[in-house]
Amino acid sequence: MANDTKRRDFMGMALGGFTALGGLGALYAMKRTWDPLPSVKAAGFTTLDMTIYKENELAVEKWRGKPIFVLKQSKEMLDTENKNMSLLTGKTTEAMDKKRLIKVGDAYYMVCVGLCTHLGCIPGYTPEDKSFLCACHGGMYDDTGMVTKSPPPRGLDIPPFKIDGTKLVLGEEGPEYKKMLADGITMPV
């Protein structure tokens, strides 16, 4: 009798084990089915010609279905940033005041994913105030994409980019982008 029970236990465990294994396999297949398709992943690059943009005029491009804000900085805007930064830190260095900007040729550009870092609405730009306002929950950003009013937890995200002459390739990680990541200026999107 004791022998019988043991043999039945083994049957139960063997059946349970194989069922669990099959179940895990099925769960993995289900997880993979929900993954973004390779075609979706592959369509992830956008090339921008940076010479066409005008100063203090917001252009909206598209990368991976998301809006990309491109804002060419005027001299006045760069000066304000110098002033703000020196007020904040007591010193002005090129590395700090333009840390969120991308230099292509001689000009500086703000290039950001145009989705509020709070919950993903698209902020609107007011050229007179040089400021972004998100209508969903009232968050604000300055003309370099830095937060000036919460709830957004951080500045607008900068997409992965690579500088290629006067062109900017979004989706590829160039040295300038890697440095921004390492300095904690933006985070992977």
Add this chain to the structure above:
Amino acid sequence: MAHFDENAKPFSHKWMNERLAVDTLKRVLSTEYWIPKNINFLWAMGMVLAATFGVLLISGIFLLMYYQPNTHLAFDSVNYTIMSEVGYGWLWRHVHAVGASVVFLIIYIHMFTGIYYGSYKRGRELIWLSGMLLFVLFSAEAFSGYMLPWGQMSYWAGMVITNLFSGGSLHANGLVEWIRGDYVPGQAFLNRFFMLHVLLVPLAIIGVIVLHFGTLRIPHVNNQEGEEFDFEESAEMYKAGDVKHSKVIPFSPVFLSKDIFVMGIYFIIFFYLVFYHFEFAMDPVNFDPANGLKTPTHIYPEWYFLWSYEILRPFSTNVGLIAFAFAQMIFFFLPFLDRSPNVAPAKRRGLFNLWFWALLIDMIVLTFMGKLPPEGIWSTVGFVAALTFIGLWILLPIITIKEKKL
């Protein structure tokens, strides 16, 4: 093998009884399923909900015949094909939209009835928990359905709600992209929410409705005074003909005839809304096709999600997410947070009565604030109301542990 009468006519009563025990089924499920007599119209909300779910299912079946789950075709299949080409297509759509909105009103009434009369106390915890599970499933059903017309509100609600899964500072972007099947809501997203809306979630809802009915069977339905009495004794009395002194009535036909009266009034109002005021359930912003490069100036959910949305909104991202998760989960814990053994209407429970009305009013305030733009005084009122909501739930165990035994 059981005995089968060879002379029984096919499909005759006897023939059916031998094969399916129809008499026993009818007795167990309706004529001898006992409901307390001391109840009021609020006890009809369960069957009103079941009927509304039926109406949503039927109207949904007809919408499904012309709806196209494709980002290029979805908007027109709803707003052009169903609305102006399909014969009476507008009827199914308006019934479906009004039903989806009204079903939440009835769910809230049903929930607050349970809270008021203490119908979640010892023995009835599973009724409450399965009911809350239904609330979550209905919320998932409402949200997934809201994606389908692929208008501006569909798209942006989908964007904002799926972004919640990034967990604020956890930055789980991979999880968000996994849920969407894309970097932004797109074809994969629409298709999978279509599947959830028409198959998986309704299937789960039907299963949990059966469970919800099952949990009622042993503890029985509560009554207006929270009175505990011997159901068996009362049932015997009723069966012996002493209907007057028995404290119970059979589910069918007596309780059901009360229910059907309430349902009659309910459906008059329901169809008045369907034919004359359907617009309250149809957000005008959603009549613009989805556009990933343009956010509507003001994004808000349907009215039934506003209270929890308003708990998310006034805080910074991380705190807001925690507060939101708290609001979504806390109702599940009600049977365990209420430490008082009293099963009685709130009006007889001292401080709990105040707590009940404070919670109800606070949630109504949150609902109104959630619809207003987050500016000036409304920001402050919303913030205070959100804090009040959290505070009330922290207070609940304290005030109920001090409650005198009735």
